[in-house]
Each structure stands twice: as C-alpha cells, then as structure tokens.
Amino acid sequence: EVQLVESGGGLVQPGGSLRLSCSASGFTFSRYAMHWVRQAPGKGLEFVSSIGGNGEYTHYADSAKGRFTIYRDNSKDSLYLQMTSLRPEDTAMYHCVRDSGSFDCWGQGTQVTVSS
Amino acid sequence: QAGLTQPPSVSKGLRQTATLACTGNSNNVGNQGAAWLQQHQGHPPKLLSFRNDHRPSGISERFSASRSGNTASLTIAGLQPEDEADYYCSAWDSSLSVWVFGGGTKLTVL
Numbered sequence: 001e002v003q004l005v006e007s008g009g010g011l012v013q014p015g016g017s018l019r020l021s022c023s024a025s026g027f028t029f030s031r032y033a034m035h036w037v038r039q040a041p042g043k044g045l046e047f048v049s050s051i052g053g054n055g056e057y058t059h060y061a062d063s064a065k066g067r068f069t070i071y072r073d074n075s076k077d078s079l080y081l082q083m084t085s086l087r088p089e090d091t092a093m094y095h096c097v098r099d100s101g102s103f104d105c106w107g108q109g110t111q112v113t114v115s116s
Numbered sequence: 117q118a119g120l121t122q123p124p125s126v127s128k129g130l131r132q133t134a135t136l137a138c139t140g141n142s143n144n145v146g147n148q149g150a151a152w153l154q155q156h157q158g159h160p161p162k163l164l165s166f167r168n169d170h171r172p173s174g175i176s177e178r179f180s181a182s183r184s185g186n187t188a189s190l191t192i193a194g195l196q197p198e199d200e201a202d203y204y205c206s207a208w209d210s211s212l213s214v215w216v217f218g219g220g221t222k223l224t225v226l
Contacts, residue, residue: 035215045153045161045204047215059213095160102151102166103206109160 002026002105004096009110016086020110022079022096030054030074033099036081038092039109048094049081063089086114120145120205122218129226132195136221138188138205144216150188150207152181155220161204164190192223200225 008020020036036048049070050059058070069082079096093109121139128134138150149168153161165171165181168188178193188207192199205218 044220045217106160
C-alpha cells in the first residue's frame with residue numbers, strides 16, 4: 001500500500017524556520033517526482049514546490065522562492081521542505097504528494113501555524 | 117501567480133449530471149490539459165483524472181473529464197450523496213514553470 005506520512009509541522013513565530021519531512025512507503029520512491037502542496041484553513045489548494053525523482057530539477061511557487069528549499073533522500077525514501085523566514089500567510093496544512101502523471105497520492109498533511 | 121478559474125459552487129439534484137468547468141490559458145490547460153481532484157471535508161484530495169481524460173484505477177466511470185481549448189470540464193453522471201465535495205482542477209503552466217490550481221468548486225447534491 002502506498003503511504004506518505006508527513007511530520008515536522010508546528011507553531012512557529014514569524015521569521016522562524018521549520019523543516020517538514022515526508023516518509024514514503026509502498027512504492028519505489030526514486031522513480032517519482034514529488035510535490036509539496038498546502039491548504040490554508042478554509043481555502044483552496046496551493047502548489048508550493050516540486051522535485052524530480054533524482055533531484056534533477058526543482059520548481060517553486062513565487063511565494064516559496066528564496067525562503068523554502070525542497071530536497072529528498074532516496075536512500076531513506078524521504079522528502080523534505082526546509083522553510084525559513086516564515087510568515088503568518090504560510091499558515092496551512094502541508095501535504096506531501098506523489099506525481100504519477102499528476103497529484104496521484106496524498107499524505108494526510110502536517111499543520112504549520114505561524115503566529116506570535 | 118494567477119490560477120485557474122472555477123465557479124465557486126454548483127448545485128444539482130440526486131441522480132442528475134453535473135458538469136464543472138475550469139478555465140485557464142494556452143500555457144496551462146490549453147497546453148498539457150488539466151487534472152481533477154475531489155476533496156471531502158477533513159480529508160486530503162483524491163485524484164479523479166489527469167491529462168484531460170485519464171482516470172486512475174478505482175475511480176468510478178461516472179467521472180469523466182474533457183478539454184476544449186483552454187477550458188477543461190469534469191462531468192459527474194448519476195449524482196450520489198457522496199459526490200458532495202469540493203472539486204479542484206490543476207495544470208502545469210509551461211510559461212511559469214509551476215503547477216496552478218483552480219479555486220475549487222463546491223458541489224452540492226440536492
């Protein structure tokens with residue numbers, strides 16, 4: 001069974017940092033591009049970042065450029081999102097998503113709250 | 117980054133057919149097509165279709181997707197109570213090199 005389990009979220013002050021992790025199982029992790037997609041409370045879906053199966057490319061939303069870094073460790077079947085200079089508008093549920101043609105498998109998400 | 121355009125809400129009766137629209141431009145929907153996701157309250161989204169009309173295994177044939185120009189559509193036939201959910205479209209934008217989402221359509225089954 002394909003599983004994606006996120007961790008690392010929490011409450012952080014504006015300007016702070018967090019590292020999100022996503023542990024994958026049930027599939028050959030390195031064969032798939034992966035995404036981070038977030039959803040603010042009561043709002044729609046927002047693309048954050050993508051990475052190729054071997055890290056050969058990365059893409060970032062404008063809101064994430066210069067502040068967030070996506071990376072992966074295929075030896076650990078894990079995806080990461082390093083977030084710095086966090087702002088209140090970054091408050092959201094962050095989902096790790098597998099790409100098999102599109103956003104085909106989603107984790108339950110980890111909640112990030114940026115507040116003083 | 118500008119997203120795709122979806123109507124905020126659609127209401128249809130039980131066993132009727134609903135068609136949800138998603139409008140983009142030639143760099144996204146009109147280029148590589150759209151994907152559709154369904155999200156029930158409190159749950160992560162579920163992929164219903166991708167590249168316009170490809171349906172993942174396990175997705176009911178009542179869900180069908182298509183595209184005409186820069187507009188993608190999701191048609192849900194024989195509406196059931198469990199179809200009441202939020203529906204999002206998404207597409208790769210080759211000009212911006214990002215994925216873009218629509219704002220979502222809340223489908224109500226009367």
